Amino acid sequence: MPLTDHQSVIAIQGVSKVFNQGRDNRVAALENINVEIRAGELVSLLGPSGCGKSTLLRVIGDLTSPTGGQVRINGKAAPQARLDRDYGMVFQQATLYDWRSVSKNVQLPLEVMNYPKAKRETRAAEMLKLVQLEEFGRHYPWQLSGGMQQRVAIARALAFEPSILLMDEPFGALDEMTRERMQLELLRIWGQTKTTVVFVTHSIPEAVFLSSRVVVMSARPGRVSGVIEIDLPYPRGFETREHPHFFQKITEVRECLRREEVKGSTT
Amino acid sequence: MSQVADLAAPVEEELLPPAGRDRWTDRLRRYVPALGLFVLVLVAWETAVNVFKIEGFLLPRPSVIAVTFLREAPVAFGAALFTMRNAVGGFVIGSALGILVALATARWTAVNEGLMPFAIAVNATPIIALAPVMNQWFGITNPMSKMSIVALIVFFPVMINMVRGLTQVDAGALELMRSYAASDFTTLTGVRIPNAFPYLFSAFKVGSSLAVIASIVSEYFGGLGPQDALGAYISRQASLFHFAEAWAAIIVACLTGITFYAVILVVERLVMPWHVSMRATED
Numbered sequence: 001m002p003l004t005d006h007q008s009v010i011a012i013q014g015v016s017k018v019f020n021q022g023r024d025n026r027v028a029a030l031e032n033i034n035v036e037i038r039a040g041e042l043v044s045l046l047g048p049s050g051c052g053k054s055t056l057l058r059v060i061g062d063l064t065s066p067t068g069g070q071v072r073i074n075g076k077a078a079p080q081a082r083l084d085r086d087y088g089m090v091f092q093q094a095t096l097y098d099w100r101s102v103s104k105n106v107q108l109p110l111e112v113m114n115y116p117k118a119k120r121e122t123r124a125a126e127m128l129k130l131v132q133l134e135e136f137g138r139h140y141p142w143q144l145s146g147g148m149q150q151r152v153a154i155a156r157a158l159a160f161e162p163s164i165l166l167m168d169e170p171f172g173a174l175d176e177m178t179r180e181r182m183q184l185e186l187l188r189i190w191g192q193t194k195t196t197v198v199f200v201t202h203s204i205p206e207a208v209f210l211s212s213r214v215v216v217m218s219a220r221p222g223r224v225s226g227v228i229e230i231d232l233p234y235p236r237g238f239e240t241r242e243h244p245h246f247f248q249k250i251t252e253v254r255e256c257l258r259r260e261e262v263k264g265s266t267t
Numbered sequence: 268m269s270q271v272a273d274l275a276a277p278v279e280e281e282l283l284p285p286a287g288r289d290r291w292t293d294r295l296r297r298y299v300p301a302l303g304l305f306v307l308v309l310v311a312w313e314t315a316v317n318v319f320k321i322e323g324f325l326l327p328r329p330s331v332i333a334v335t336f337l338r339e340a341p342v343a344f345g346a347a348l349f350t351m352r353n354a355v356g357g358f359v360i361g362s363a364l365g366i367l368v369a370l371a372t373a374r375w376t377a378v379n380e381g382l383m384p385f386a387i388a389v390n391a392t393p394i395i396a397l398a399p400v401m402n403q404w405f406g407i408t409n410p411m412s413k414m415s416i417v418a419l420i421v422f423f424p425v426m427i428n429m430v431r432g433l434t435q436v437d438a439g440a441l442e443l444m445r446s447y448a449a450s451d452f453t454t455l456t457g458v459r460i461p462n463a464f465p466y467l468f469s470a471f472k473v474g475s476s477l478a479v480i481a482s483i484v485s486e487y488f489g490g491l492g493p494q495d496a497l498g499a500y501i502s503r504q505a506s507l508f509h510f511a512e513a514w515a516a517i518i519v520a521c522l523t524g525i526t527f528y529a530v531i532l533v534v535e536r537l538v539m540p541w542h543v544s545m546r547a548t549e550d
Binding site: 061082084085088093098100111 | 437439440442443444445446447448449453457458461464539541542
């Protein structure tokens with residue numbers, strides 16, 4: 001089903017998630033979350049540790065189910081969307097399989113989905129070119145640096161052309177310099193593939209630099225405390241980080257986070 | 268190339284292993300201390316036996332053992348071949364059963380929970396004590412009486428390690444398969460089994476040494492009729508006070524064990540060139 005820009009690809013409707021329901025150590029990880037994400041958006045989920053942003057991502061990707069509310073993906077329930085292979089996922093760890101070469105790692109989802117061999121190989125080559133690792137197909141993951149491994153993980157996630165890319169702090173384990181380069185890489189890839197991206201991070205500059213919108217979350221219980229439009233023009237580059245408007249947006253996000261903190265401490 | 272692409276280029280830090288130009292000389296140099304020690308021990312041994320006038324039946328001189336070794340080699344290696352056959356046969360049976368049971372336990376948790384405590388308990392018992400029983404069961408001249416002991420000894424480490432390898436999989440790797448909506452079978456063949464390979468090979472390495480030991484020791488409990496086996500040969504020569512012959516056969520036993528172990532190492536290298544343990548050999 002073709003989607004126009006105004007249709008929501010991801011509709012999070014009144015989602016709650018309670019861990020250890022009915023026991024003493026009950027934790028309300030998410031409470032009544034409502035977010036709509038449109039086709040081709042790059043939306044960050046931002047908040048302090050324990051605000052449930054990763055849990056929300058896992059609920060979207062049907063790695064865990066919500067205890068209340070529902071998630072609709074392209075008009076379908078999340079479990080159906082997972083079975084239809086609508087998601088590509090990238091975690092903090094690259095999670096490449098040691099026993100597969102880089103190219104074979106990128107082909108993994110294609111093998112699971114029974115693509116013919118020739119198609120798998122051309123697709124893997126295309127994807128490695130996209131993340132600029134075309135000469136590294138025959139290498140093993142351990143021969144690559146952390147940043148390169150994470151780019152392979154991105155190539156793998158995009159190999160089967162999922163409509164949604166879910167990223168859980170994908171650059172969290174990288175050093176600051178590599179991280180900034182990877183952010184540029186991601187924006188370039190996103191610009192080329194037009195995939196809808198949901199990006200979990202606890203870095204305010206990262207969220208502002210990448211996103212078309214930032215969903216600011218607060219902890220205990222995990223709630224949405226604000227959604228901030230980042231109206232900096234794409235394509236963004238090094239100069240974006242030095243733009244006064246970039247700093248304004250960072251301040252705006254920081255204040256949104258802080259308001260919640262103040263509210264939290266008085267109640 | 269776009270400007271953004273250029274900025275991304277410096278990420279390409281090559282972390283490839285260094286070219287192996289002096290690899291062989293380095294490797295030889297690494298063995299020099301071990302070789303030196305070996306020669307030193309032999310010289311000390313020879314001198315000690317001469318100086319302290321140790322009786323030949325207690326501890327023969329290395330030179331005497333060497334001469335006997337050369338003389339007895341055809342007989343001893345013939346016996347070793349038979350011992351090796353039992354060791355390999357038992358190893359294959361024990362490993363195959365261990366892997367099959369492990370796959371069953373990975374598939375049905377109840378099997379795992381029911382079986383593992385016993386497996387661990389039996390693994391800690393000296394199975395070699397069953398050798399006389401197996402001689403009764405299969406008949407003393409039947410190779411199965413020896414192979415069954417070997418198989419039992421190899422079975423448990425293989426099974427326990429295989430179960431670990433199948434179950435101790437990185438949670439992220441499993442979630443990845445879930446996100447692809449992969450079937451349980453695909454997850455088994457795609458993630459769990461390759462993940463188990465390093466575990467399996469460490470069990471094989473232990474198992475190969477155990478197999479040769481079990482094979483020889485089970486032969487101490489009774490020979491195989493007309494066919495001479497290494498264990499039977501050693502115990503007979505020792506009982507006749509032919510200690511030089513016994514020592515020569517012990518050398519053959521060492522070589523047998525080392526050969527089996529080396530074969531496992533080679534197979535490991537062929538099967539998992541990707542594994543961590545292979546990386547260290549590159550530098």
